[in-house]
Amino acid sequence: QAVVRFEDVHFAYHPERPILRGVSFSVPSGKTVAIVGPSGAGKSTLSRLLFRFYEPQSGRITIDGQDIAAVQQDSLRAAIGMVPQDTVLFNDTIGYNIRYGRWEASETEMREAARLAQIDRFIEGLPEGYDTPVGERGLKLSGGEKQRVAIARTILKGPPILVLDEATSALDSFTEREIQDALDRVAQGRTTLVIAHRLSTVVNADEILVLDRGVIVERGDHDGLLDQG
Ligand code: ADP
Ligand code: ADP
Numbered sequence: 001q002a003v004v005r006f007e008d009v010h011f012a013y014h015p016e017r018p019i020l021r022g023v024s025f026s027v028p029s030g031k032t033v034a035i036v037g038p039s040g041a042g043k044s045t046l047s048r049l050l051f052r053f054y055e056p057q058s059g060r061i062t063i064d065g066q067d068i069a070a071v072q073q074d075s076l077r078a079a080i081g082m083v084p085q086d087t088v089l090f091n092d093t094i095g096y097n098i099r100y101g102r103w104e105a106s107e108t109e110m111r112e113a114a115r116l117a118q119i120d121r122f123i124e125g126l127p128e129g130y131d132t133p134v135g136e137r138g139l140k141l142s143g144g145e146k147q148r149v150a151i152a153r154t155i156l157k158g159p160p161i162l163v164l165d166e167a168t169s170a171l172d173s174f175t176e177r178e179i180q181d182a183l184d185r186v187a188q189g190r191t192t193l194v195i196a197h198r199l200s201t202v203v204n205a206d207e208i209l210v211l212d213r214g215v216i217v218e219r220g221d222h223d224g225l226l227d228q229g
Contacts, residue, residue, distance in 0.1 A: 009024070032194060042214045
């Protein structure tokens with residue numbers, strides 16, 4: 001488990017245009033914190049800073065009290081699992097895509113991850129099962145199926161920290177519900193940062209922060225924020 005903390009983080013891609021203007025919050029060990037807010041608010045920028053794709057101009061980001069400025073990007077990638085909104089799978093088999101990054105996983109572990117991601121029955125119904133090629137020259141999966149393969153990969157990888165970036169926004173509402181259930185299972189017991197633009201997708205978060213133009217303007221739980229309108 002791990003505690004993620006942002007302390008008075010200021011960030012700008014270009015000096016004349018501040019994107020994050022003093023953002024502070026923490027994600028307690030094993031809890032889920034959601035960041036919601038309009039497009040352009042700076043939500044995805046937060047996750048890019050967490051992976052050290054960029055460095056804050058001031059303030060700091062810590063994991064278990066350690067400033068990530070002193071942590072190698074590779075270690076961050078190992079510790080933080082990411083389910084992005086648009087999953088791009090490798091042009092290889094479904095099994096390869098689930099095992100990616102954890103090649104030593106057994107067949108049983110792979111199947112268990114697929115089961116938790118609720119993609120096992122779909123895969124087992126295919127003539128070639130886990131050996132089915134996907135991508136450009138293979139089977140074309142729907143957005144929801146790709147997401148579930150990505151979720152299975154993340155479950156297998158088992159990172160202590162999880163970032164879900166608008167993970168269901170590209171899906172229709174029926175698929176979204178199913179993916180949400182799978183994501184809730186992955187997030188269970190992990191330190192999770194969810195990035196979303198709608199309150200309706202983060203019902204289960206322990207805390208919700210509303211980010212607007214680089215500033216946290218509200219914080220509360222789902223029902224509390226709804227009451228305030
Ligand atoms: P959100 O995820 O809330 O939609 P982002 O963090 O993606 O917001 O973007 C916040 C602002 O930063 C936007 O105005 C966006 O145009 C700008 N921005 C994002 N990425 C870059 C970049 N690489 N270079 C310059 N500006 C960027
Ligand atoms: P993987 O397929 O194992 O996710 P990648 O090379 O695609 O491998 O990325 C390694 C890790 O880096 C990802 O698991 C994710 O945690 C992180 N990562 C990759 N791309 C992004 C991104 N655009 N934003 C945030 N994190 C990313």
